[in-house]
Amino acid sequence: MLNDEQLELQQLARDFAEAELRPYTAIWDEQRSLDDSVFEKLAESGFLGMMIPEEHGGLGFELATYLTVLEELAWGDAAVALSVAIHNGPVAELVRRHGSDGQKSDWLPRMATGEVLGAFALSEPESGSDASSISTTAHFDGYEWVLDGTKRWVTNGARAGLVVVFARTDEDGLSAFLVPTDVAGYMAGDQEKTLGMRASETVSVRLNGVRLPADAQVGEAGQGLRYALEVLDLGRIGIAMQATGIGRAAIEHAAGYALERQQFGRPIARFGALQAKLADAAQRVAGGRALAFQAGAVWSRQAEHGGRRGLDGVTAQAAIAKLAASEAASFASDEAIQIFGGYGYMRHYPVERLLRDAKGTEIYEGTNEIMRRVIAGEILREAGDENF
Numbered sequence: 001m002l003n004d005e006q007l008e009l010q011q012l013a014r015d016f017a018e019a020e021l022r023p024y025t026a027i028w029d030e031q032r033s034l035d036d037s038v039f040e041k042l043a044e045s046g047f048l049g050m051m052i053p054e055e056h057g058g059l060g061f062e063l064a065t066y067l068t069v070l071e072e073l074a075w076g077d078a079a080v081a082l083s084v085a086i087h088n089g090p091v092a093e094l095v096r097r098h099g100s101d102g103q104k105s106d107w108l109p110r111m112a113t114g115e116v117l118g119a120f121a122l123s124e125p126e127s128g129s130d131a132s133s134i135s136t137t138a139h140f141d142g143y144e145w146v147l148d149g150t151k152r153w154v155t156n157g158a159r160a161g162l163v164v165v166f167a168r169t170d171e172d173g174l175s176a177f178l179v180p181t182d183v184a185g186y187m188a189g190d191q192e193k194t195l196g197m198r199a200s201e202t203v204s205v206r207l208n209g210v211r212l213p214a215d216a217q218v219g220e221a222g223q224g225l226r227y228a229l230e231v232l233d234l235g236r237i238g239i240a241m242q243a244t245g246i247g248r249a250a251i252e253h254a255a256g257y258a259l260e261r262q263q264f265g266r267p268i269a270r271f272g273a274l275q276a277k278l279a280d281a282a283q284r285v286a287g288g289r290a291l292a293f294q295a296g297a298v299w300s301r302q303a304e305h306g307g308r309r310g311l312d313g314v315t316a317q318a319a320i321a322k323l324a325a326s327e328a329a330s331f332a333s334d335e336a337i338q339i340f341g342g343y344g345y346m347r348h349y350p351v352e353r354l355l356r357d358a359k360g361t362e363i364y365e366g367t368n369e370i371m372r373r374v375i376a377g378e379i380l381r382e383a384g385d386e387n388f
Helices: 004-021 025-031 036-044 063-076 078-098 101-113 224-260 272-305 314-345 351-361 368-382
Strands: 118-121 137-140 144-155 162-169 173-180 186-191 202-213
Touching: 004 036, 004 063, 025 078, 025 351, 036 078, 063 078, 063 224, 063 272, 078 101, 078 118, 078 144, 078 162, 078 173, 078 224, 078 351, 118 144, 144 162, 144 173, 162 202, 162 224, 173 202, 173 224, 224 272, 224 314, 224 351, 272 314, 314 351, 314 368
Parallel strands: 118 162, 137 162
Antiparallel strands: 137 144, 144 202, 162 173, 186 202
């Protein structure tokens, strides 16, 4: 249950989404770009500093509060919510957890104010689900790190001021690096033409002899894969809440249309088959939301006290939440299109966009096939097979 402060913040986020996102989401989708002004408004509202501690200029929200706000932003526009989630989640959390005091004081205050937007560069053309096969290299020449390689599917990659890049070092395995995007050799490609979340800035990034100071490495050498998997758990919980916002929007649009649309002398909302569609969609979306909050509670408890692996650990719980919530969003959006009938298939109405957006939550930060593998692996690990 949300407390009074969280309910107030939920309403503030909903009001923001209603006023600043929903009137423009169809336009952004069509032009495949978010206006710069929306990031300025997000920063003014504090939404770019939600997961950044107060001592570094952020709001220092508890995870449940952050997830509540994220759902409302996704209800307004999924592409905006994705940008906010990458910035607040994997990027800010990795710097907060593993950055040096200097790295924290240098980057977190600027991220909190929106001066710097964060991006996360893990995947590569030949390394998607298998992060251990990364080929981007980082070589220390005695004075500086030199990075070379190509990253794919980098959200915020051209707009960002800071990118967390994972690269293979000569001796230690994978390490994480903080890369300012104004450094020589950092090149963002053209925006990808995606099915959904078309306004989200997803690009390839080329690192061509990028030179970084010795202190650009985050945390311990060779711990990059562990750090990446750690913050991806948080990212997947955020995706579950993004999906919940999408699914909720689909249900609301469908219900409103069903009350207006007349057939056979009465609103189609009076037909039992249509009511069953709404009920089934609501049940699945509510389940996804509950699982996201549960995974968030496990994440918070594990961050404070340490945690266990297995089905009750955060890795399994985050994967379960993402799996359930993303499939619920796709189900709800598909059912909304059926309720709209022929109109639902047209670009003029919002539900076809919601289905396209929902599909993305089944793919990014680990496909749902990988989520099933992760969940099964944790179950088998708990049963005694340490090879998982």
